[in-house]
Structures are given as structure tokens and as C-alpha cells.
Amino acid sequence: MDRWKWVAVRAYGPAAFALLVAVVSVVVLSRWQATPLLAGFVVVGRWVPLLALAATLWLVAMPTYRLAQWQRGQGLDCPRCGGPLGHERIGHQRMGGAYRRCYACGDNVNHRHYE
Ligand SMILES: [Zn+2]
Structure with missing residues (x-):
């Protein structure tokens, strides 16, 4: 990989991981809803995808800000x-x-x- 692909991987890799956590937790929660034994955990578990999405937004915004600052010569x-x-x-x-x-x-x- 060239230099700029590594920049993208290092800057946005954590955001991609947080998005993956959000998607996997939605899939897991949808399966738990069908199981009566685990349905009680769904109430608490609903916050996991929301928190993971909030983390994704943060982990996209901050590297983007740092890269924009660097590009302007202020980073x-x-x-x-x-x-x-x-x-x-x-x-x-x-x-x-x-x-x-x-x-x-x-x-x-x-x-x-x-x-
Ligand atoms: Zn360096």
C-alpha cells in the first residue's frame, strides 16, 4: 500500500471498527429479541449500537479535523x-x-x- 492508503487506514481504522461493532450488535440484538430468555437483555443492549454509532461519528470527525488542519499547514x-x-x-x-x-x-x- 502506498503512503496515503496507510494514512486512511491509520486515521479511520478505529472508526471502521466502531461501525463494525454497531452493525454486529444490531444483528445480535435482533436475534436476542426472538429468544424469550434473552429478551430482557435487549432493553439494556439497545444502547450498545447507539454508543458505537456515536463513537464512530467521533472517530471520523476528529481525524478529519486533524487531517484538514494538517493540510492547511496548521496541524x-x-x-x-x-x-x-x-x-x-x-x-x-x-x-x-x-x-x-x-x-x-x-x-x-x-x-x-x-x-
Ligand atoms: Zn511520519
């Missing part, structure tokens, strides 16, 4: 390849603390390099 660049960086993750103190993963090369960039 954070990877010091190694110049690609857009993902969300900040909490890192171990002994490894240097917070970091972001580059959408293009997959490299972990310590917060000292983008702050």
Missing part, C-alpha cells in the same frame, strides 16, 4: 516524514511521556518534538 507534522500526527496518547514516563503516532509512517513522535 502537527511528523519530524521524520512530514506526515500528519494522530491524537495524543499517554505514554510511560520512562519512555518520555505523551506521544502521537504518525498517520503516514506509523512512527511514535514524543511530545517534545511537536510542542
Whole structure:
């Protein structure tokens, strides 16, 4: 895969997974409704697809915002390849603390390099 396909996979992969969870939970809940023993769980389980869809929207909106900022030259660049960086993750103190993963090369960039 070329560089921009990897950017799409790294940026929108979590959103695709959340959408998959929503679809699978709808299918599972529809089967549970037919079973009298599991019908009680459907009331609580109805929230799972809604929460998964909300997570999908969030996981599409945030990378899109970061990519748009990067394209305008206002986002954070990877010091190694110049690609857009993902969300900040909490890192171990002994490894240097917070970091972001580059959408293009997959490299972990310590917060000292983008702050
Ligand atoms: Zn990079």
C-alpha cells in the first residue's frame, strides 16, 4: 500500500471498527429479541449500537479535523516524514511521556518534538 492508503487506514481504522461493532450488535440484538430468555437483555443492549454509532461519528470527525488542519499547514507534522500526527496518547514516563503516532509512517513522535 502506498503512503496515503496507510494514512486512511491509520486515521479511520478505529472508526471502521466502531461501525463494525454497531452493525454486529444490531444483528445480535435482533436475534436476542426472538429468544424469550434473552429478551430482557435487549432493553439494556439497545444502547450498545447507539454508543458505537456515536463513537464512530467521533472517530471520523476528529481525524478529519486533524487531517484538514494538517493540510492547511496548521496541524502537527511528523519530524521524520512530514506526515500528519494522530491524537495524543499517554505514554510511560520512562519512555518520555505523551506521544502521537504518525498517520503516514506509523512512527511514535514524543511530545517534545511537536510542542
Ligand atoms: Zn511520519
